Amino acid sequence: MLDRRKLLGIGGAAGATLLVSPMWIGNAAPGVGHHGPGRNAGPRAARTGMTSPAFTPFAARMPESRVLAPVTRTSDTDIYQLSVRAKTIEILPGYQTPVLTYGGDFPGPTIRARAGRRVKLNLRNQLPQDVNVHLHGGHVSAANDGYPTDLIPSSAGRVYEYPNTQQGATLWYHDHSHGTEAEHVYRGLHGLYVIDDPGENHLGLPCGRYDVPITLRDAQFDDTGAFVWGVHPGERDVTLVNGKPVPHYPVARRKYRFRFANAATERVFQLDLGGAEMIQIGSDGGLLPAPIQRTEITLGSAERMDIVIDFARYPLGAKLVLNDPRGPVMRFDVTREAFDNSRVPDTLRALPVMPPATVDRHVSMTFDLSSEVPLGLMDGKPFDHNRVDMRIKRGASEIWSLYNGDTEFGITHTFHMHLVQFTVLDRDGKPPTLDDAGRKDTVFVAPGETVRVQAHFDSEFLGKYMYHCHYMEHSSLGMMAQMEIVP
Ligand SMILES: [Cu+2]
Structure with missing residues (x-):
């Protein structure tokens, strides 16, 4: 459970509650652009003043998330197995961080489902506490939705079934255990779930190794390298990209499709490439009807956006920093040439027509x-x-x-x-x-x-x-x- 007193940072001073509590839950967003408060409207919390150990930005290479391999395939179903377990890994160089993982990975491995093929996900809970999984954005039956009180006890397992009858989309899976979901997700229980839709192949969008999921989140570390939990989320001063702090990612001079997902429990990312063009092609539920030219995108907690960046517009050696008002997020380093026959057509996928609301x-x-x-x-x-x-x-x-x-x-x-x-x-x-x-x-x-x-x-x-x-x-x-x- 959340230690609410710690979250509020109030120690024993009950009288301070009213002053302090709204500050903890206050605006953890760095700013929310055109949505509302100004760009620098930071949290109003009384800070603990603790900062994470220093690291060199762009030193780590952004890892590509491991694609989980099915343990079995039948004619219409892919069967996956994942254990939920604790592990200690190096996130900041030289520090060991205890995390919670799906399958030993931080973040969890990417599941690449195929539209029209069912997925069965066999989850084993090797943690001492209850957990579950919700497929965020998935059209799934209530019994498989990860209801907050529908939990997997310690040492038990269960199978979730996902029909994947929806269109291609960048979804994600995460813990949804009531009262503990925030801490579980913060400590690592989140991963991406991409539905690849063969019906979209004819579009010719960047694919294969040029279709790269990027999970953004934040964290705060103490001086031993452990995650700090229970203070204002606005104090999380390290941005993690696919689990690495402010990394670089070597790219070729060609188009890439990046699937950005905001897995931070309480954070808005407001991203730009220094004014350079980003082409948005998808959002939470799949492709847009048509691409949109963007120079800045805003992703609140749990939102996703598919973005094409064409690095052929930059010379070899170019370095493009993806920025947020709170600081750099990552850097794309243009390091090589590559063949590119991908494209971004003017028409992508029409939105489904909804009947008039009643x-x-x-x-x-x-x-x-x-x-x-x-x-x-x-x-x-x-x-x-x-x-x-x-x-x-x-x-x-x-x-x-x-x-x-x-x-x-x-x-x-x-x-x-x-x-x-x-x-x-x-x-x-x-x-x-x-x-x-x-x-x-x-x-x-x-x-x-x-x-x-x-x-x-x-x-x-x-x-x-x-x-x-x-x-x-x-x-x-x-x-x-x-x-x-x-x-
Ligand atoms: Cu809220």
Whole structure:
């Protein structure tokens, strides 16, 4: 469980709670660009002042995530096995960091599923505590969704089944055990899950070794190299890219497809290449209808974006730094020539047409800061697995107005809905931003803002699914609710 007192940094001074608690949960984002508060609106927390051990930026090479090999394939199913276990690895040079892993990797290995082929994931829990797995963005049955109280006890195992009947997309898998998901994910229980869609091959996008998943997150280390947990997320001063601190990545003079995923539990990345062009081709739920030229992209916790960068525009020896307002994230070093017959066509993949919405709903995300322990609320209530918050008719097309009521302390949130992707309609009545393009399952909501999204609950599945704030420290504190899909 979260040690809330530690999280709040309040020691025994109960009287300070009201002053301090909003600061812990306060805006951990470095700034949220056009979404709201200014670029340098940092957390207002009283800091512990602790900084992680120093390292040389760009010294490490960004590793490519290991692609998990199936243990068995049948005519329609790929079967994978992963153990959940603790391990100690070197993240900062010269330091040993205890982490939690899927399969011994930090972050977990990438599962590359194929659209139309089922995946069975056999998970063995070798940790002393309960865990589970949620396939974020996956259209899966309720029994396989990683319900927060549907847990794998220590030394036990279970098989999750994913049908992969949705279009190609960059998804991710992570722990969703209620109350402990934030700590579990922070300590390493996250990995990418890419659905490769043969129906997209004709587009000719960069593929194979030029299709590179990049997982971004942050961490704070103590002077022994251990992760610091339980202080303000805004104090996490080391950016990890595929598990390495601010690395470099050697690239050829050609186009690459990078699948960026923000696996930080509570953090916004606001990325630019010093004004150089990035071509966005996909978002959470798969390809966009058409590519979008970007010079800056914003990724809140749990959001993904597929970006093509054409390094043929730069000479050999060029070094391009990917920046965030909090500092450099990584560097691309153009080191060699390579043949390139890939392209980015003007038309990618049309968004599915949704029937006109027939239901309007409102969801508010707020904190109750009146008691010693801050309580995360959806529509005024903390999560209760015995309570169904919304009943949704299967097949319904609905508009949800997502409101962030945390104006007083400027707390930002990202809203995530399980089971389906949605389309962002507007923000406070104004057109959505470029970051909202495509099929989304997670969306940033600034303090005081209302974001309207439309979802079509067209999946075959019935049962209970979560919707929640995807700042995992917030969902851990209760900012989560459930919908039941009914016939
Ligand atoms: Cu939140």
